[in-house]
Amino acid sequence: MKEIKVPELAESITEGTIAEWLVKKGDHVSKGDPILELETDKVNVEVNADADGVIAELLKEEGDDVEVGDVIAKVDENGEASASSEDSSGDQQAEASAAEQKEEPQQQEQKQESKQEEQPAGSSGQNNGNKDIVATPAARKRARELGIDLSSISARDPLGRIRPEDVDAAAKGGSKSEEPKSSSNDKPKKEKKEEEKTQFEKPVERIKMSRRxxxxxxxxxxxxxxxxxxxxxxxxxxxxxxxxxxxxxxxxxxxxxxxxxxxxxxxxxxxxxxxxxxxxxxxxxxxxxxxxxxxxxxxxxxxxxxxxxxxxxxxxxxxxxxxxxxxxxxxxxxxxxxxxxxxxxxxxxxxxxxxxxxxxxxxxxxxxxxxxxxxxxxxxxxxxxxxxxxxxxxxxxxxxxxxxxxxxxxxxxxxxxxxxxxxxxxxxxxxxxx
CATH class of the missing domain: 3.30.559.10 (Chloramphenicol acetyltransferase-like domain)
Incomplete structure (x- = not known):
């Protein structure tokens, strides 16, 4: 398995942001083929594959910050073997899915009940019901952190979309949380920074600034x-x-x-x-x-x-x-x-x-x-x-x-x-x- 790393870019550039992946997992690449576009503070540059093979894994996502020397992907130099193994695993998944669909409704219901018993209280039980609720990914993450059921939150967005500030407002208003409240000193720095962000009563959109x-x-x-x-x-x-x-x-x-x-x-x-x-x-x-x-x-x-x-x-x-x-x-x-x-x-x-x-x-x-x-x-x-x-x-x-x-x-x-x-x-x- 060959690792692809962020190459030396220039004397004054040591890091960048992944703007776009030009390949996906399973794609065959040749040495020298561009695999991603990297945004630096000056120009966008392409990072090329340094080996022939099949993309086995993408270790970073679009929008991630990376530094020179970071491993960003892996290439299986035995391309045919990789492709065939992926096909066989895909066939196995398809067969398992078909078998599951053939099960009687009663058996599926029993399986679902057993899964709920195995899961901790206040976790997945909420998530199953929350899948149909319109909420931003950040709001869902925030709700999981605070242990709040999204169905108990009222959205202030005219379109009915639940946002992180709605979750925070529900938490301050006494929504049920099964996680004990920690002191401000125990909170991670990232969470503190999120709390320090200005909250708005009306809908806003947060856009991450590009590196440039x-x-x-x-x-x-x-x-x-x-x-x-x-x-x-x-x-x-x-x-x-x-x-x-x-x-x-x-x-x-x-x-x-x-x-x-x-x-x-x-x-x-x-x-x-x-x-x-x-x-x-x-x-x-x-x-x-x-x-x-x-x-x-x-x-x-x-x-x-x-x-x-x-x-x-x-x-x-x-x-x-x-x-x-x-x-x-x-x-x-x-x-x-x-x-x-x-x-x-x-x-x-x-x-x-x-x-x-x-x-x-x-x-x-x-x-x-x-x-x-x-x-x-x-x-x-x-x-x-x-x-x-x-x-x-x-x-x-x-x-x-x-x-x-x-x-x-x-x-x-x-x-x-x-x-x-x-x-x-x-x-x-x-x-x-x-």
Whole structure:
């Protein structure tokens, strides 16, 4: 019997959550075949079988947390023998079931009575009657722990489904329990945590956070606790960029087979501004400032499973077409769950575009250990006073720069954002400086 273990994933990943089993017990697998999808805090990875044979046992379920080295399944390398033994055992079970069905009703009733006599009081006698009651698995488990008959509980759910809070309420209301009450000190930690959860009088649904969502939440809180984060704002007149894009988008797409978007303009502008203000392309390590002499720009991408920030490498060496292709490539990978760990590591600065969802103004949070992130927003026509004091309706965008005040002063941050504004409003300057 061959054991399948969680393999070494990457230097920074030691655990994950089983997202989906791709095989089931009895399936034949060949060495190298994917058998499950493992969700880590960065990407989903497939775990492959390392032997030929038949899946004899799945030791973990979907949703279980596992660590590198954990045994998750067993493979019988004698596939035919395993399959035949399963068939024979299945035949025996089928024969036993058929024989049981042929027994007279009176004999079945006698067997049932003898089973009830053998079982402890307050256990299975309740369960037989409780099978027809609509209750969540958690509620059934809670009722078993407290020794409460589900039939004596009134559900507050409009659909009549009994939930854990209904069981707890029945226990507090004096429902019969055959288990002695233990002191709070004797209760398991897990049970204490369940009791500490907020109880609601109206129906709610508890959803376990995915590992990626847990990691996102943890890191965002860490950033706010560790960094001296501030945000400065400006607004950009998009008239010239929109005109240039409108004039060239068809020829650009025909030549490069990719659309000309706004992100390439802002990426070029960000690179140009980072060269002038290198502390925004840096990170803190201990008492040292590490100024990066490369420009790997992270692009925040929203997926169904949460925000990820894949990186477009060497953006300073790419032309507009190269940047647009790089953005399209990482965005497609992110949405198709095809990102690799190397796609997410090593960024020096991040751009996030909330404008695609209609955001007018927001405060982006730093992508640690980076010390700067540029936030883009929706484009809307607003009244603008022109140099000759006339007023025109112009397509305007608010932009935001969040920065770590530990190494970036307010003056630098404001000048950085103003430099981006100048380059976007004058695309020729953008071509020269970006």
């Amino acid at each position: 969502r847990q990691t996102i939440a943890k890191r965002l809180v860490e950033v706010q606790q560790e960094a001296a984060m501030l945000t400065t704002f400006n607004e950009v007149d998009m008239t010239n960029v929109m005109k240039l894009r409108s004039d060239r988008k068809e020829s650009f797409q025909k030549k490069h087979d990719v659309k000309l978007g706004f992100m390439s303009f802002f990426t070029k502008a960000a690179v140009g501004a980072l060269k002038e203000f290198p502390n925004l392309n840096a990170e803190i390590q201990g008492n040292e400032i590490i100024q990066k002499k490369f420009y790997d720009i992270g692009m925040a991408v929203s997926t169904d499973e949460g925000l990820v920030v894949p990186v477009v490498r060497d953006a300073d060496r790419l032309d507009f077409a190269g940047i647009e292709k790089g953005i399209a490539d990482v965005a497609t990978k992110a949405r198709n769950k095809e990102l690799q760990l190397e796609d997410l590591q090593g960024g020096s600065f991040t751009i996030t575009n909330g404008g695609i969802f209609g955001s007018m103004l927001s405060t982006p949070i730093l992508n640690s250990p980076q010390v700067g992130i540029l936030g883009l927003h929706n484009i809307e026509k607003r009244a603008k006073v022109m140099p000759d004091d006339s007023i025109e309706a112009r397509p305007m965008m608010y932009i935001a720069l969040s920065y770590d005040h530990r190494i970036v002063d307010g003056k630098e941050a404001v000048q950085f954002l103003r430099r981006i504004k100048e380059m976007i409003e004058d695309p020729y300057d953008l071509l020269l400086e970006g």
